[in-house]
Amino acid sequence: MIMLGLATVMALILAGCSTGNGGAHPGASKQAKSRSTSSTSAPVASSIPADAQAIAQASLLTLSDFPTGWGQAAAATTASGFSGGAKFAACLGLPSALVSSSTPAANSPTFTPTPATVSVNERVVAYPTTARSKAFFAAIESKKAPGCMSAMFQELTASPTAAHGAGQSSPSLAPFTATRIPLAKYGDGSTEIRLTTSYTASSGPVSLFITIIVIEEGPLNAFVTLTSSLSPPSAKLNDSLATAAARRMRAAERSAAG
Numbered sequence: 684m685i686m687l688g689l690a691t692v693m694a695l696i697l698a699g700c701s702t703g704n705g706g707a708h709p710g711a712s713k714q715a716k717s718r719s720t721s722s723t724s725a726p727v728a729s730s731i732p733a734d735a736q737a738i739a740q741a742s743l744l745t746l747s748d749f750p751t752g753w754g755q756a757a758a759a760t761t762a763s764g765f766s767g768g769a770k771f772a773a774c775l776g777l778p779s780a781l782v783s784s785s786t787p788a789a790n791s792p793t794f795t796p797t798p799a800t801v802s803v804n805e806r807v808v809a810y811p812t813t814a815r816s817k818a819f820f821a822a823i824e825s826k827k828a829p830g831c832m833s834a835m836f837q838e839l840t841a842s843p844t845a846a847h848g849a850g851q852s853s854p855s856l857a858p859f860t861a862t863r864i865p866l867a868k869y870g871d872g873s874t875e876i877r878l879t880t881s882y883t884a885s886s887g888p889v890s891l892f893i894t895i896i897v898i899e900e901g902p903l904n905a906f907v908t909l910t911s912s913l914s915p916p917s918a919k920l921n922d923s924l925a926t927a928a929a930r931r932m933r934a935a936e937r938s939a940a941g
Contacts, residue, residue: 734939735787735809741935742807742903743791748927749803750920755792770838774831775822786810801911801920805928808904817871820899824874829861832895836878856891857881867922869929870900877915889913896925900932 746755791805810816822828836859859880866875878893892915896907905928909916 735811736789738935738939739787739789739807739809739903741938742809742905742928742932743789744794744803744805744907744924744928744931746792746794748924748931749794750796750923753794753796755794758790758792771831771835774834775825775828777819777822800913801909801916803907803909803924805905805907807932808906810902810904813902816899816902816904819904820872820874820897823876823897824872829863829876832876832878833859833861836880836893840880855882864894866896866925869925870898870905870932872899873897873925873929875921892916894921896921896928898925898929898932900929901936903932903936905929905932 746753786808788806788808791803794803795801808816808819810819840856840859857880859878861876861878864875864877866873874897876895876897878895879890880893881888881890883889889912892909892911894909894911894916896905896909898905898907907924907928909921909924
């Protein structure tokens with residue numbers, strides 16, 4: 684399904700432009716739940732310790748963060764056949780230090796309701812310092828970020844296997860447009876960008892909306908991607924997931940700080 688294929692690839696590409704260290708591990712959901720309920724009295728860490736991979740994993744959304752009736756599929760692991768992350772970073776003018784495949788990161792499962800009118804992925808990147816995290820977030824907040832995202836997706840959809848998955852049909856997508864959407868502040872900083880495109884199905888034109896919510900919390904950056912057809916996801920769902928994502932990130936940081 685084109686909607687799910689784009690959501691999965693986006694979760695991998697928009698991850699500090701890194702595809703390394705991104706898979707889930709056994710027991711991840713249980714670990715995330717235990718960390719997210721940690722005491723909030725501990726100080727927040729300003730740098731990520733050696734167990735950064737576990738901290739990123741603990742920061743991810745879980746099924747309990749979604750309304751009743753949602754389900755989940757396996758976490759994304761790799762994005763093959765597309766290297767747009769590096770080009771995206773170059774478009775933003777990011778230094779090479781922020782584009783490292785060794786930066787610890789974790790992917791959530793793909794969450795969908797029934798019927799699957801929207802799909803949600805999250806990826807959390809654990810930078811070695813808060814300064815690097817803020818530098819990447821500042822680039823995402825820049826005026827050129829929407830255009831860079833639009834260009835990246837245009838290239839992405841030129842790779843049918845990467846965009847839609849092996850064996851999947853590959854309808855031709857219209858040019859992407861990208862718009863910055865007003866968003867309340869979550870974590871230390873947050874921003875939202877919506878990409879819009881369309882394709883022609885047997886029933887007629889179909890619109891696709893890719894909403895990307897980026898949250899910066901200390902050394903962590905979270906990328907919550909909502910992919911929907913026909914209409915954008917509701918502001919209520921966006922706000923609910925942004926709230927949950929920021930809460931989990933902060934809890935994981937504080938747990939790591941002891």
